[in-house]
Amino acid sequence: MQSGAMPCKCSCNEQEVEKSKDLVKQDLVNSVVNSEFEQTYGKKIEELKDKVKEMLVVAANDPVENISLINLLCRLGVSYHFQAEIEVQLNHIFESQHNLCGDNDYDLYTISILFRVLRQHGYKMSCGNVNRFKDSDGKLNENLVNYSKGILSLYEATYLRLHGEAILEEALAFSKAHLIKYLADENSCPHLAKQIINALELPLQKSIPRLEALKFISFYEQEESKSDTLLLFAKLDFNRLQLLHQQELSHLSRWDISALDDLPEYMKIIYRSLLNLFDEISNDVTEKERSYRVSYTKDTVKEMFTAYFVESQWSNQNYVPPFDEFYRNAFKSIGSFGYTASSFLGMGEEMVDIDAFEWLLATPKLLSAAFKLTRHKNNLTSHKFGEKRDHVACTVECYMKDYGLWMEEITEKFNLIFENAWKDINQECLKPTPVSMEILLRIVNLARAVEVTYKDGDGFTHPPHLKDAISTLFIDQMPI
Template identity: 30%
Template sequence: MQSTVMATFALKPGQCNGSCHLAIVLSQPIGKRPYRSWMCRRRQQYDVLRCRVTHQHPAGGLHDDPDEIDDRPRKNPPRFHPSIWGDFFLHYSNTVACSPHQQVRMAERADKLKEEVADMIERRSSGYSLLQRLHLIHVLQRLCLDHLFEDEINGSFTQIKSADLSGCDLQTVALWFYLLRNHGCRVSQDVFIKFKDEEGNFESNSSEDLLSLYNAAYLGTHGETILDDAVSFSKKCLETTMPHLDPEGLLAREITSALEIPLPRRVKIYELKHYISMYETEATVHETILELAKLNSNLMQLHHQRELKIITRWWKNIQLQSNLSFARDRIVECYFWMAGAYFEPCYSRARIILTQVMAIISIVDDIYDVYGTSEECELFTRCIESWDTKVGQDLPANLKIILECIFDTYKDIEHELETEQKYRLSYLKFVTIDWVRAYTTEVKWRDQRYVPATVEEHLQLSVRSGACHLLSCASFVGMGDIATRESFEWVSSMPEIVHSLCIILRLLDDPKSYEREQMALHVASTIDSCMKEHNMSMELALKKIKELTEESWKSLNEEWLKPNKAQPKELLERIFNLTRSMEFFYKQEDAYTNSCNIKDTVKSLFVDSYKVF
């Protein structure tokens, strides 16, 4: 008998505050039918082939003839460390919510707390200071609770936008500016003029003021010089202040995080547990909100664990079929990455589909970058272009199987869509073909040792080979009716916001992978093109690349803040969140390849639970 736990949170069908009733189905996979439907059929089909391939080619081999001398230039390919997680989520049982009864208790308690917090938002719309109202919304956002109160928060923003700021201090004005711009409202930078003196400095009374200004200013666009000045001034002051603060104190931890990645660019679900630990030590902590945050975290985690079991089983079968011992085994990290695009339970189908596409991107990336010969890559591209495995009869056995796994995965994704949504796969295939064509050109660049003369020339190709336009399109595929045919026409045409995402990924990734890629023949980096274009050293080129990254963020902010947006905010937010996730994965290093460095964050989000009763 199917056991279901439902926490409705007073949601209405069709919204995320709406389609996101937290349903945890304990015995059936999410979706219309099991996502592993084709896997079991194909596993038997390939058992014999897999044994033969494994015998012929020890781990890492791709060629039918192990003695064949090919043209692959990567004689010593990078050794990717094995998976940290393996099959962990196939067998993991959450001890905090190990019984349906316990889950029902959590869900019912969360429903009650949700009503109390909704009343709190309503009460604070009058009789409270502007800073108190702003702080409440800010806390709900950082605790990943805001999607439960969309109507109430949207109503508050209507009032807050027209608030009188004349007597407000810098912290209040900066938080007002940040929240509204983060919400998609383009309020004027001129609200900060009154805080600037004749020397261009900003008058502040505390480090909290400067931190608020610093975070707000990173939502700036091209030509907003007041915000540029605010970033420079507040950053310098915060860096000067840090040595005088308790490094374990809340303020020091917040400043450290902001200096690493400013708040508008951070993925809130990644730091949920960290912020909960900070919030419960604040003097202004509200126990009802804190309890709801912990319960909601547990309930979302159960949902995510359920999806991880599905996606791990899917990945394990692909590994068994294709002898994927040569690729980065990062399926849990793929899911973690894509949860940055949308963590809410209502996006379950979309999140699983996006994770599958991300995993395919990772496989194909390793084939083109590291393991495939030029001829194999070109033939692989022709197979994708024709969407026909028969074209690839001359491919090695492993690549044939990978190709069939890709096609079968796309078929399975299509099957999960409603009849009126199946057209979406034609757009996903179109962008996939465009992506692998860009890869093929990069392989030719690599073989010819070609270095594009300018960064702009490099980006004309590498914005497509980075696959972010494919992820953008894929992020819409599993969403509800808000994603229309017009939305897919738009996203597949590389609009400006997607273009900015693609540039940011490329300019963040290249500096982190540059040293590793120099160890073997690799396609030229934007760093190489920058050095060639400006006849400068690598150090100066890295500085220039960083400046270009900041300009691209401003372009993305520009699109986010347009009053007449090209598409609904719910769709644009997927692209904005994908960009934030790129900042997380590539700010310090390539955290996807070096996934040991995010182990604790993954564990915090998907394994560690709160004892709430």
């Protein structure tokens, strides 16, 4: 709602009453749906979970089989049920098999899976094993192109690369080129082609895990060697989680809009609502001796709103600041500390303590990389729209002013920044980590959400192209 809009015909109190009624109805519906689902499938899900746990025990005898199963559980979106078991098994494999790949004659697919899964879980696997697939001229062997499944596996693995890993840079260019050629071949397998198209649009490491799980379930269903137990478990678990998310979303829409008559000072409403939310959370966590979390988070949110105020002053004054000045403020206004600290609030004590907040406020490289990605992708895709209205200067304009670059040069510069940011993200998630992996993933997943949001344009300002993803994640149940 904007200033100058027509006043509401009903009073704010009446609106609140109607809104409360709607929320109550929705809660009742969700409760009934959840109850029916649990009665029908709850027991089956637990039975299947026990069977999958047995599969993990059996697979532990063979490192390749073990990691292949863990990869399936991750891609199907159900690995969170077995985090403790997976961590123990991967740690055992990494510690006991010092040269896991070098001591065995594994093919390209297997080498790539082992590398990717272990790196995704924080283990610094060597990329040197890719060198075995080079020919006498020191280039990746062209005969590999006949193994498209292996090429796809290699392509996904390259997105876990770090700074200085030249072989993975070469492998990325090699695998991407041959996957594109495969798609142009009229004799290509349609099933594999769909997976390749999905990976080329956005690789696994850069995509939202729940969204990838949804896609992979449909891919896995077409596999001849699929496990019916895993497939059914993944489908039922997806639907149960979706119902839980629906219920959470209905609660999150309990916001206070009684101050509508105060517009256009809408920022006050947002600010007041956030502070009220923190007060509610504080009442809950005080009993659990975690009230320090609210204090830290509230301070970071206040800092974010202060940064908003600075940007509004720049906009009113038509001021284009030097890039460094802009970025220092933009790092706060984009929510680097505020959003991240907020995501820590409800986490268990075993994952988050006061040291985690101190780590966050020290501006770790992981945070800098993720939010550098966020700010630059946002500005690169939205600056043309911003130029059509009153707006604060963005990184694109500041770059133009400071360095005299054209748009094509800025785009090239930013793409290099994005690549380096992901290398920093990958590096900072390798063990030993200063905080728990669960905390790190909060930041990594935000970077992934940014990749999805801005993949096909400015999905933050104009989100229609995200409609299908939102519907499939939160509305459309998966057929059993």
